[in-house]
Amino acid sequence: MVVTARPATPAETRDADVRRRPLRRRTRWIGLGFAALPLAVYGLVVLVPLAQSVQYSFYKWDGVSASTFVGLDNYRSFVTDPVLRSTLGHVLVLIGFFALLPIVLGLLSAALLTRAKQPGMAVYRWIFFLPQVMTSVVIALVFKRIYAPDGPLNTALRAVGLDSLAKTWLGDFTWALPALGLIGTWVTFGFCMVLFISGTSAIAPELYEAARIDGAGPVREFFAVTLPGLRGQLAVALTLTITAALRTFDLVWITTHGGPGTSTLTPAVALYKAAFQNPQVGLAAAIGVVMAALCLVIAVVITRVSERD
Amino acid sequence: MISKVERTVNYVVLTILAVVVLFPVGTFVVAALSPDRSGKPVGVGDFAWGNFSTAWHDAGFARAMTVSMIIAVCVVAGQVLLALLGGYAFGVLGVVGDKVLFPIVLLGMMISLEAIIVPLYYQFRTFGLTNTLPGIILVHLGMGVPFGIFWMRAAFRALPRSAFESAELDGAGALRMLRSMAAPMARPAIYTLILLSFMWTWNDYFLSLVFLHGENQTATVALGVFQGRYVTQINLMAAGGLIVAAPVLVLYVAFQRKFISGMLAGAIKE
Numbered sequence: 001m002v003v004t005a006r007p008a009t010p011a012e013t014r015d016a017d018v019r020r021r022p023l024r025r026r027t028r029w030i031g032l033g034f035a036a037l038p039l040a041v042y043g044l045v046v047l048v049p050l051a052q053s054v055q056y057s058f059y060k061w062d063g064v065s066a067s068t069f070v071g072l073d074n075y076r077s078f079v080t081d082p083v084l085r086s087t088l089g090h091v092l093v094l095i096g097f098f099a100l101l102p103i104v105l106g107l108l109s110a111a112l113l114t115r116a117k118q119p120g121m122a123v124y125r126w127i128f129f130l131p132q133v134m135t136s137v138v139i140a141l142v143f144k145r146i147y148a149p150d151g152p153l154n155t156a157l158r159a160v161g162l163d164s165l166a167k168t169w170l171g172d173f174t175w176a177l178p179a180l181g182l183i184g185t186w187v188t189f190g191f192c193m194v195l196f197i198s199g200t201s202a203i204a205p206e207l208y209e210a211a212r213i214d215g216a217g218p219v220r221e222f223f224a225v226t227l228p229g230l231r232g233q234l235a236v237a238l239t240l241t242i243t244a245a246l247r248t249f250d251l252v253w254i255t256t257h258g259g260p261g262t263s264t265l266t267p268a269v270a271l272y273k274a275a276f277q278n279p280q281v282g283l284a285a286a287i288g289v290v291m292a293a294l295c296l297v298i299a300v301v302i303t304r305v306s307e308r309d
Numbered sequence: 310m311i312s313k314v315e316r317t318v319n320y321v322v323l324t325i326l327a328v329v330v331l332f333p334v335g336t337f338v339v340a341a342l343s344p345d346r347s348g349k350p351v352g353v354g355d356f357a358w359g360n361f362s363t364a365w366h367d368a369g370f371a372r373a374m375t376v377s378m379i380i381a382v383c384v385v386a387g388q389v390l391l392a393l394l395g396g397y398a399f400g401v402l403g404v405v406g407d408k409v410l411f412p413i414v415l416l417g418m419m420i421s422l423e424a425i426i427v428p429l430y431y432q433f434r435t436f437g438l439t440n441t442l443p444g445i446i447l448v449h450l451g452m453g454v455p456f457g458i459f460w461m462r463a464a465f466r467a468l469p470r471s472a473f474e475s476a477e478l479d480g481a482g483a484l485r486m487l488r489s490m491a492a493p494m495a496r497p498a499i500y501t502l503i504l505l506s507f508m509w510t511w512n513d514y515f516l517s518l519v520f521l522h523g524e525n526q527t528a529t530v531a532l533g534v535f536q537g538r539y540v541t542q543i544n545l546m547a548a549g550g551l552i553v554a555a556p557v558l559v560l561y562v563a564f565q566r567k568f569i570s571g572m573l574a575g576a577i578k579e
Binding site: 028041052053056132186194247249267272275285 | 319323326336337347394397398399402417428429432448458483508519533547566573576
């Protein structure tokens, strides 16, 4: 999946160098010296805690007193605890909004927009990418206001006579989760779109000409040429957006804290509460391990599928 | 080669989508400038620019923005240094055991903060590193190493091999080659890394929320606290939001190409 220019494999170049100058062999040890500092920081901050997360997850610990070994109990909570189990259901809903909807919208717009370069495209790209660079806290505040009881959304609904539909969107047991999901749609769809548009412009024009000569209409053309041509971009978009949905924290924490009730609780919010509010540290670690494992599985599966045949 | 109709349709579609993106941000900006507590839109003449200074003082943003800036600058400097060292080692010199080490580094790009935050917090607490700036800077740096190495390694490998060979014939050592040749030649990639690293660090909320409190809280966390206290004063809350978003937005306006190409290229990595 790593896309980099690859003029010669290091082994080839090295062999050539070694033949010319025996000293060249030593650079790999010098290289290790150069890499030592970054590797040490990485190991200390990421790898060691990762191993400890797994270790913690087998214990029951309140963060202060002595811990007790409980085996797989913390993992079993995902099945036995209905609240924790519900977070996975919420993630599925969020995936619909964070991943599927933006990708469908992005594909539609990429298909709709002809591949010819148009003046002014840079301005549009700037706009579509804007949500990607905005602080999540600010995005949360922007939408908290949109969804507020007297916010623009309800005002608009009342203006067109749909008063009965106006509600406290983020305080509603049914609507809070979809309302949060739509924020995710807003954040990711521009990214997907720019990704797909840049992907379609890389598809060989001959493929489109050939499809047209075969008498393909715009729909057939889309399924026969555009979609297969975007396979790599689709894999990237799916991986990024699904993991974003799985990891949602900032948006929920600032807007609803997981409420009303537990109707918008996500695994990351459950982790934060378990780790730092009413410490069940082992459970929090188990949630983290499960999230990491899911991210990894999702990434691997999507890559495998996208690289098949 | 494309007809006028097609072109018009394209612009209509693009404009509708652009409005969808800009509308929420627009209402927020309007609210920030409103003298009314509820953020009701007002004419240009009635813009309450004073909202920004009121929010600035009430939320203690001076302190929080300074903290955020210190963290971001240290992280950017540290991350570039680590990325240069690691990228140069893996991309140019070769590393003993890189067949094992490099995949482990790449794996790091997939490990989310959630997987490590719990032990990280409790271990750092033992060493008295929670609620300190060096502590959180260290975490940011460690999390940033995989992308940094990946990014600079690709940049160094894209440089012409011949340049390294002739520098070597001149008897340049590994460090001098990095300092006087490789790093200057890879400057565009370094600039992108600086921008992305600054954005990621500045925009962070989760890590700051867990690690820093009170005096040490960052701008994003301070904003979260501020909005909780000023639920009824939408205009001040919006003004505060714009203050916190401003540094990255200014960079985005100035270097949009680098941001977009960097994030697209960075995304393809995974």
